[in-house]
Amino acid sequence: MSDKNDKKMNGAASLVRSLEHAGVEVMFGIPGGAILPAYDPLYDSTIRHILVRHEQGAGHAATGYAQATGRVGVCIATSGPGATNLVTPIADAQMDSVPMVAITGQVPSGAIGTDAFQEADIRGITMPITKHNYLVTNPADIPQAIAEAFHVAASGRPGVVLVDIAKDALTAETTFKWPTSISLPGYRDHSQPKQGDVDDAAALIAQSSRPVLYVGGGVIKANASRELLALAEASGIPVVTTLMARGAFPDSHPLHLGMPGMHGTVAAVTALQKSDLLITLGARFDDRVTGKLSTFAPVAKVIHADIDPAEIGKNRKADVAIVGDLKLTINLLLPALKAQYAKARPDFTVWIKQVNSWRSTFPLGYDIPKDGALSPQYVIERLGKISGPDTIFTAGVGQHQMWASQFISYEKPRTWLNSGGLGTMGYAVPAAMGAKVGAPDTTVWAIDGDGCFQMTNQELVTCALNNIPIKVAVINNESLGMVRQWQTLFYNERYSNTDLHSKRIPDFTKLADAMGCIGLRCERPEDVDKTIEKAMSINDQPVVVDFGVFRDAMVWPMVAAGTSNDEIMVARELAPDWDSQEL
């Protein structure tokens, strides 16, 4: 960075210099033929490169790093299989609006299109799953492409930008020149909300009687949690936080009703259904939240605030749309609302009483197995309690993910990282690795399933060798648990190919040991706390705890896919007893 601009070097050195200028402190990757020139100057760089064991791990680690820190995550891979192994984490990060830059080597420009060794058209492959991507064949274009990539990834609605660089562009001589400006005539800045739209929203809120703040992951992306708290408290409006927004608003807050959606709380799901005004902040009316769309929140008007104009009206028509950064939006909305309230403060007393009664009548809960077997929900609940609200939790995808979302109390943003949109099994371990690299002084727990864990556990080797002491709780029900739950409910308990036998093979404690981690096992409720405490006491090595749990536990409440949220079940064949409730 101290070197003067306009220096002669090869494209690879120019790439590394560009990454330094972009502020990269760490990247995750694996070298290979086409990207190899870049690894030579990287050897001397201030950038920390973490050598992972599979490119998918590099991608999810970059995602976890970005989710935990708010900075752009960076992963790097070679051409062909290196690049295609990044496809899943790229799609994952893009779906969850995570800022990430992926760098890939490409075969020399003269060989592109010839089915050369390790050639894959990764720009073409990733076009539908990136915010933008580049193929660079001229070394002079490298700094501009990198500068644009970081700008596009981090600004607006965050997303993934891939920069594919031909090997000959890395080896050719060039002049490094960091661009002083970025010219993207087609890339529009939508961050400034319009005052008129905000005023319309404030007027609607003042006229409403059953409003709900429907909060999505955008609030965390915009670092607007503090603003949200102020808005909720000033307005007296209850809050639901989607799977991507857990932690955006304190779980312990009296206005918080929990998570909406397929496995949401009865209070959150029902509040949306009965609401007359959804104040939607950085959420996108995903099918897992709305259930059958035509029956979702049928009488509600909709305020939709989002930085991506394409989200407005995509699934649900908005009565008032506010396009803009959420922090700016809420900062405008709060005074506008106070002005409205000064004229006539709406009375939400009856509504608050109603939602509170749903919350107290239908709390989240679970059955303790009568035979003394370990309840997975209990394990996860204790992990949350013992580890505390500063801990970062990551999860894989499935039952354990839903329980980790339900039974851990999230009080702060960026403490809950998961794969919400794409639903990528195997996310937890590499994402935890990336989160721990970004927040080395924070305890990071990966809550994983035994199915997920067997997809990406190789990154524990990376953790052990690079002093990244994450903790992994394998919620081992020896099944693909969520799939098994659907087989229980919808396929007559015909358990086709969901039995993993993971209590027999592999032995997760031995596997942990072999990978340079501490392996612990816990199978009895009375051992849970002391096992977690033991894991918490180890900070110089990764720890894997194999929690052997009751396999028939199910995630409740549940709105079956494609059905209406009105048909929420609190347990198998058990709808809430609405007769005893005033609606």
Added chain:
Amino acid sequence: MKLERTSHIISVLVENRSGVLARVSALFSRRAYNIEGLSVGPTQDPEISRITIVVSVEGHALDQVIQQLDKLVNVIAIEEMHESSSVQIELLLVRVSVTAENQEKLQALVAQHGGKVAEMAPTSAIVSLTDTSAKIEALISALNPFGILELTQSGLVAMRRTI
């Protein structure tokens, strides 16, 4: 090309970079929008190309198409072209059967429609017409009795009227 009631003409200015056509067309396929016609060509600025797309969608989906297109970094501007407020032209080439007896009849018919006979061979002729979709439809109907051997049409291009 016959424009259905739900057809819309979207004129898209794009940066003239490699892969931009793939980005635009891939967006239509992955969002499940059906392209009826497409033309790509230069503009007065060598850095910028224009893609004119005819897409068959309803109002709400049209708004989504435009919003999603607008998210593409290389897309500079998008404008919907309405039939009443723009000039809309496409190109037709059609090969028809002819005989020595009906060659003159063909010449007259094509001239009447404002087209040209681009080639007159002993048993076939190539006819060209550059005009609106409706005029092109009319010429095709008129040529049908000759026997259409081959037909090719460009996508539509459009330009907003000043008045």
